[in-house]
Amino acid sequence: MKGKAWKFGDDISTDLIAPGRLFHLRSNLPELTKHVLEDARPGFINMIAPGDFVVAGKNFGQGSSREHAPTIIKMAGIGAVLAKGFARIFYRNAINIGLPAIICDTDRIEEGDELEVDLDKGTVTNLTRGFSEAFPPLPPVMQRIFDEGGLVPFIKKYGDLELPAS
Amino acid sequence: MGKTLAEKILGEHAGREVSAGEVVIVRVDVAYAQDGTGPLTVRQMQSMGIEKAFDPSRVVFFIDHASPSPRLELSNDHKFLREFGKQAGIRVSDIGNGISHQLINEEYAAPGMVIVGADSHTCSNGAMGAFATGMGSTDVAVAMALGKTWMRVPETIKIVASGWFPRGVYAMDLILHITGIISSSGATYKVLEFTGDALASLPMHGRLTLSNLSVESGAKAGIFPSDTITREHLDRLGRGQQFREVSSDADASYERVLEVDVSALRPTVAFPHLVDNTRTIDEVGDVPINEVWIGSSANGRLEDFQEAARILKGRKANPGTRLIVTPASRRILLEGMRDGTFMTLAEAGAAITDPGCGPCLGIHEGVLADGDNCLATQPRNFKGRMGNPNSFIYLGSPALAAATAISGKISDPREFV
Numbered sequence: 070m071k072g073k074a075w076k077f078g079d080d081i082s083t084d085l086i087a088p089g090r091l092f093h094l095r096s097n098l099p100e101l102t103k104h105v106l107e108d109a110r111p112g113f114i115n116m117i118a119p120g121d122f123v124v125a126g127k128n129f130g131q132g133s134s135r136e137h138a139p140t141i142i143k144m145a146g147i148g149a150v151l152a153k154g155f156a157r158i159f160y161r162n163a164i165n166i167g168l169p170a171i172i173c174d175t176d177r178i179e180e181g182d183e184l185e186v187d188l189d190k191g192t193v194t195n196l197t198r199g200f201s202e203a204f205p206p207l208p209p210v211m212q213r214i215f216d217e218g219g220l221v222p223f224i225k226k227y228g229d230l231e232l233p234a235s
Numbered sequence: 236m237g238k239t240l241a242e243k244i245l246g247e248h249a250g251r252e253v254s255a256g257e258v259v260i261v262r263v264d265v266a267y268a269q270d271g272t273g274p275l276t277v278r279q280m281q282s283m284g285i286e287k288a289f290d291p292s293r294v295v296f297f298i299d300h301a302s303p304s305p306r307l308e309l310s311n312d313h314k315f316l317r318e319f320g321k322q323a324g325i326r327v328s329d330i331g332n333g334i335s336h337q338l339i340n341e342e343y344a345a346p347g348m349v350i351v352g353a354d355s356h357t358c359s360n361g362a363m364g365a366f367a368t369g370m371g372s373t374d375v376a377v378a379m380a381l382g383k384t385w386m387r388v389p390e391t392i393k394i395v396a397s398g399w400f401p402r403g404v405y406a407m408d409l410i411l412h413i414t415g416i417i418s419s420s421g422a423t424y425k426v427l428e429f430t431g432d433a434l435a436s437l438p439m440h441g442r443l444t445l446s447n448l449s450v451e452s453g454a455k456a457g458i459f460p461s462d463t464i465t466r467e468h469l470d471r472l473g474r475g476q477q478f479r480e481v482s483s484d485a486d487a488s489y490e491r492v493l494e495v496d497v498s499a500l501r502p503t504v505a506f507p508h509l510v511d512n513t514r515t516i517d518e519v520g521d522v523p524i525n526e527v528w529i530g531s532s533a534n535g536r537l538e539d540f541q542e543a544a545r546i547l548k549g550r551k552a553n554p555g556t557r558l559i560v561t562p563a564s565r566r567i568l569l570e571g572m573r574d575g576t577f578m579t580l581a582e583a584g585a586a587i588t589d590p591g592c593g594p595c596l597g598i599h600e601g602v603l604a605d606g607d608n609c610l611a612t613q614p615r616n617f618k619g620r621m622g623n624p625n626s627f628i629y630l631g632s633p634a635l636a637a638a639t640a641i642s643g644k645i646s647d648p649r650e651f652v
Contacts, residue, residue, distance in 0.1 A: 080419055080509060082617040089597035090622040092301065093308040096274050096315075108624040128420035128453065132617055134355045136275060136371035157424050157455060158355060162371035210258050210385055220373045224283045230260050230377065230385055 070148040072120035076180040079126035083133040085109040102141040119146035130159025139163040164211045165220040173204040209233040237484025239391040241426040244366040248349045255390040264348040266378040270298045272353035274312045275372035277319045287323045289382030297328045297335035302591035305599040333564030333590035336532040345477035346461035351378050356532045358449045362442035364461035364481045389426045389455045390490040396431035398498030403649030406441035407632035410448040411503040415513030423453030433497040439468040440536040447533040448614045451510040505630035508618040516647045525607040526557045527640040534612035535563030543637035544579040546651045552584035553643030559601045560585040561593035597622025610639045
């Protein structure tokens with residue numbers, strides 16, 4: 070995956086990703102998607118190209134359990150979210166809906182950098198600045214869900230939850 | 236090696252002994268969603284081709300966030316939930332009943348249970364000695380359909396609270412203080428376990444406040460051992476037979492122990508726009524307040540309103556300060572009507588809204604104007620939380636909120652109690 074980095078700070082809440090004042094759009098996701106991250110960066114949807122990356126500090130996605138938050142990031146065409154850390158419900162939701170959530174040191178990535186993300190190899194390459202970073206793999210249980218495309222495809226295929234053999 | 240309460244409950248529900256760090260599949264006792272997360276949950280169940288609950292008596296949808304509905308899109312979401320509930324034989328708790336977590340507390344939660352909810356404040360019922368945690372719509376759809384979920388067994392941060400709560404200092408001050416120390420992500424993936432002499436005698440309403448705000452430091456759950464207070468609470472609700480003694484082993488292993496002397500606490504306020512941005516009342520300075528809100532799953536119980544009413548009795552809210560009051564459930568509304576609490580608050584100038592989430596998430600019933608300062612007893616003060624990114628939310632206890640409503644600026648409840 071190749072795209073441009075869009076930088077955000079620490080503690081980006083689900084209120085900033087999918088605001089409560091637009092609660093009535095939750096059953097109209099294409100419309101809600103137009104407002105993704107609007108309260109952190111007005112007009113964000115009009116700035117990005119498909120395959121671009123959201124790059125953030127710590128505790129990305131803090132707050133609400135609203136699955137609509139990672140969903141509209143994905144629907145906006147964002148290829149992956151890279152952050153120093155994620156809030157736990159957001160992280161789990163992202164994997165469940167097939168949005169790559171990558172934990173890495175984002176301090177060295179600047180706004181506008183061209184990035185290349187290889188999910189299989191587990192690397193982020195900063196093409197603008199010329200360095201590569203490895204990121205940890207997902208926990209096996211999450212990797213399996215992600216490999217199927219998310220939790221719904223996983224359940225449709227297997228009919229039940231089962232843990233990877235250890 | 237002893238086990239923590241979290242390890243014990245998850246072990247019981249996994250059918251074997253477990254330790255922190257392991258990933259397990261656990262049976263779920265109760266699974267629920269609300270009107271913001273519920274429609275997506277239903278659509279995901281439909282996508283999976285499982286349109287019924289594993290056990291309809293243990294699955295509920297709550298209409299509480301936009302209750303009653305302020306606009307047609309939400310009315311249609313509610314209709315969608317009601318129709319699904321009818322077709323699948325699943326309870327849909329309708330407008331005016333109250334907030335999911337409060338109703339789960341009143342009607343379902345018991346010690347030793349695993350409870351999952353499509354709302355981040357599901358952790359509230361850790362106060363009952365249950366392992367209660369928030370998840371997204373799809374995870375809850377799977378839990379509703381299959382009666383199970385996967386979990387990583389969390390490490391536990393033990394809170395030991397000693398001393399006694401001074402006048403004007405409450406559970407809300409303690410949890411804001413703790414969040415300020417741990418930080419907004421300091422407990423991510425962990426369980427907060429609440430122990431100590433100061434909490435052994437803390438009534439259930441205070442325990443619910445502590446467990447509710449556990450998620451604000453990133454915690455997966457905020458749990459209390461069960462005791463006489465839990466038993467009496469269940470008795471009062473007519474569910475005494477569901478009491479069980481649950482606690483951590485004396486030799487359990489904790490990741491961290493945080494000791495707090497509650498006697499040394501002062502009224503505490505979380506400043507915009509993070510819950511860990513805390514100051515004690517002496518550090519607050521002059522902050523004029525346009526709207527005071529007393530309510531929410533964190534502080535919407537009868538005792539919260541009684542405390543506010545004690546301060547507001549015979550007084551009026553400041554003319555420049557709107558005062559909004561929201562009981563967390565119909566039961567609380569009825570009790571507060573009978574004992575005169577809501578009469579006192581209405582006479583003091585409160586606008587009393589229906590049992591539910593009220594203005595908490597910026598949907599309705601108290602959305603803030605540009606530049607507004609709000610003092611709320613709710614668990615969150617993120618930018619834009621109450622419907623306007625150009626506004627500022629401060630968090631405090633119901634007593635602090637009442638004092639603030641009188642003076643029109645953030646005030647010390649100790650001057651009034």
